[in-house]
Amino acid sequence: MSESVRPFKEVPKLGFFQGLRVVAASGGGRVDMLSGLREQYETLGPVVLQLSGPFKLVNLFGPDANRLVLQDRDQIFSAMRPWVQIMGRIFTNGLLLRDGADHKHHRKIMHEAFTRPALRDYVERMNPIVARGLDSLAGSEPVLAFRAYKQLTLEIAASIFVGMDLGPQTRPMNRAFEDMVAASMSRIRLPWIGREFARGLSGRKYLLETLGGMLEKKHGDGGPDMFSRLCRARTPEGEALSDSEVLDHMIFLMMAAHDTTTSTLSSLTYELAKHPDWQERVREESRALGTGEPGLEELGRLEALGWAMDETIRRYPPLPVIPRVNTADFEFGGYEIPAGCMVVVSPIHTHHMAEWWSDPFTWDPARFGPGRLEQERHTHSWVPFGSGPHMCLGLRFAEAQVRLVMHHLVTRFRMSVPHGYTMPVQQAPISKPRDGLPVRFTPLA
Ligand code: HEM
Numbered sequence: 001m002s003e004s005v006r007p008f009k010e011v012p013k014l015g016f017f018q019g020l021r022v023v024a025a026s027g028g029g030r031v032d033m034l035s036g037l038r039e040q041y042e043t044l045g046p047v048v049l050q051l052s053g054p055f056k057l058v059n060l061f062g063p064d065a066n067r068l069v070l071q072d073r074d075q076i077f078s079a080m081r082p083w084v085q086i087m088g089r090i091f092t093n094g095l096l097l098r099d100g101a102d103h104k105h106h107r108k109i110m111h112e113a114f115t116r117p118a119l120r121d122y123v124e125r126m127n128p129i130v131a132r133g134l135d136s137l138a139g140s141e142p143v144l145a146f147r148a149y150k151q152l153t154l155e156i157a158a159s160i161f162v163g164m165d166l167g168p169q170t171r172p173m174n175r176a177f178e179d180m181v182a183a184s185m186s187r188i189r190l191p192w193i194g195r196e197f198a199r200g201l202s203g204r205k206y207l208l209e210t211l212g213g214m215l216e217k218k219h220g221d222g223g224p225d226m227f228s229r230l231c232r233a234r235t236p237e238g239e240a241l242s243d244s245e246v247l248d249h250m251i252f253l254m255m256a257a258h259d260t261t262t263s264t265l266s267s268l269t270y271e272l273a274k275h276p277d278w279q280e281r282v283r284e285e286s287r288a289l290g291t292g293e294p295g296l297e298e299l300g301r302l303e304a305l306g307w308a309m310d311e312t313i314r315r316y317p318p319l320p321v322i323p324r325v326n327t328a329d330f331e332f333g334g335y336e337i338p339a340g341c342m343v344v345v346s347p348i349h350t351h352h353m354a355e356w357w358s359d360p361f362t363w364d365p366a367r368f369g370p371g372r373l374e375q376e377r378h379t380h381s382w383v384p385f386g387s388g389p390h391m392c393l394g395l396r397f398a399e400a401q402v403r404l405v406m407h408h409l410v411t412r413f414r415m416s417v418p419h420g421y422t423m424p425v426q427q428a429p430i431s432k433p434r435d436g437l438p439v440r441f442t443p444l445a
Contacts, residue, residue, distance in 0.1 A: 033320055033427040037349040047333045057342045060332055061349055066380035069324055069345045070387035079390050082323035082342060087184040090200050094252025096390055109241055112233035113226045114393060120296045121224045122160050123400050127293040129159055130408050137441040144436035149265040157254045163225030173210060176203035181255055185429050211247050257394055259430045263318040264402050266437050271312055271363045273417040278308055283410040299403040307365035309402055313384035315363055316431045320348035322386055347383045356381040413441040
C-alpha cells in the first residue's frame with residue numbers, strides 16, 4: 001500500500017457519538033434546502049451525518065461524492081430501497097425502484113421506447129399539441145404559467161405516452177394521475193377515506209384499470225406512442241415485458257416526465273422573462289430555423305436555448321437531492337460510513353459550489369458556451385439528470401420537449417413578469433414556483 005493511502009481501519013467511523021460532523025434535522029422548514037446544505041458543508045465539511053428520527057442520513061457533498069454514489073462502481077448503493085420507501089405504494093415497480101441485474105434488464109427493454117427514431121416521431125406529433133395548448137396563454141393579464149405548463153404536459157402525456165385522442169375523456173385520467181403525484185409526496189401515508197394518500201391509491205387503481213383495458217389493442221396496433229412501443233419492445237434475445245410490468249412502467253414514466261418538465265419550463269420562462277436580452281437571443285435563433293413546427297434535428301440546432309436550459313436546471317434542478325441506501329460499508333472523505341445509511345447526494349448544492357462555478361448564484365447561460373465550458377471542470381459538477389446506471393432515461397425526451405415548447409413560446413409571445421418580481425422557489429421535493437409564476441404572454445406582431 002502506498003504511503004499516501006490511509007489503512008481502512010484508521011479511517012474515523014461515522015457514528016452517533018462522533019459529534020463534530022453530526023447535525024439534527026432542521027425542523028419546520030425554517031431555512032430553504034440549499035442554504036441548509038451550504039451551511040452543513042461550510043461548517044462541517046463534505047461528510048455530514050444528519051439525525052432524522054431513527055434514520056441515519058448521511059449527506060455527501062461535491063462532485064466526487066456524486067461520482068462515487070451515482071456511478072456505483074462497487075454496486076453497493078441501492079436506489080430501490082430509498083425510492084420504494086418514498087413512493088413505492090403509488091409508483092410500484094417503476095424503473096427507479098429496481099436494482100442490479102433486474103434493473104438492467106428492464107432498462108434495456110425500455111430503451112426501445114427512447115431510440116432516436118422514436119424521439120423523432122414523438123416530436124413530430126407533439127408540435128400540434130403544443131401549438132394548440134399555448135393558444136389560451138395570450139392576453140394582457142398575467143397567467144399562472146406553472147398551472148398552464150402542468151396542463152400542457154398532461155395533454156402531451158395523454159397523447160404521446162398513452163396514445164389517447166385529446167378531449168374530455170383524458171380528464172379523469174389526468175385527475176387520477178395528479179392525485180397519485182400528490183399522494184407520493186404526502187407526509188401522511190394512511191389510506192383514510194378522502195385523504196390525499198387514499199386518493200392517490202384510488203388514482204393508481206383507476207389508471208391500472210384504464211390502461212389495462214387498452215392492452216390488447218396496444219399489443220396489436222403497432223402504434224407510435226410509448227405505450228405501444230413498450231408492449232412490442234424486445235431485447236436482442238427476444239425477451240419482452242409482461243402486461244403488468246408494462247403498466248407499472250407506464251405509470252412511473254408519466255410521473256417521472258411530468259413534474260420535472262413542468263418545473264424546468266417554469267424556471268426557464270422566469271429567467272427568460274427576467275433576461276430580455278437572452279429571450280431575444282433565443283427568439284432570433286428560433287426564427288432562424290424558418291419553421292413553425294421544428295423536428296428533432298432542428299431542435300438540436302437551438303444552441304443558445306440549450307445553454308439557457310442547462311443553466312436553468314443548474315440553478316433550479318427539478319430533483320434537488322438524490323437518495324440511496326448503502327448495502328455495504330464504504331469510505332469517503334476520510335470517513336467510514338456503515339452499511340444501511342440513507343446516503344444523499346445533492347445536485348442543488350454541487351451546482352452552487354464556488355469551487356466549480358463562477359458566480360454560481362447568477363443565471364448566466366454563456367458559462368455553458370465556447371470559451372468557458374464550466375460544466376467540464378468535473379465530470380460530476382453538473383448532474384441534473386443524475387448519472388450512472390439510473391441516469392434519467394428520458395433525458396433526450398425532456399430536452400426535446402422543453403426546446404419544442406420554448407420554440408413555440410418565443411416565436412409567438414413576449415414573456416414578461418411584473419416589475420420587480422422575484423420568483424419564490426420551493427426547492428423540494430421538486431423545484432417549483434410557490435406562487436404559480438405570474439407571466440404575461442404578449443402576442444408578437
Ligand atoms: C428536465 C426534466 C427531467 C429531469 C431534470 C430528470 C431528472 C432525473 C433524475 C435526476 C433521475 C435519477 C434519479 C436517481 O438516480 O435516483 C431520473 C431518472 C429517471 N427519469 Fe428523469 N428527469 C427528467 C425528465 C424525464 C422524462 C421526460 C422522462 C420520461 C419520458 C424521465 C424518465 C426517467 C426514468 C424512467 C428514470 C429512472 C431511470 C432508471 O432508474 O434507470 N425523466 N430523472
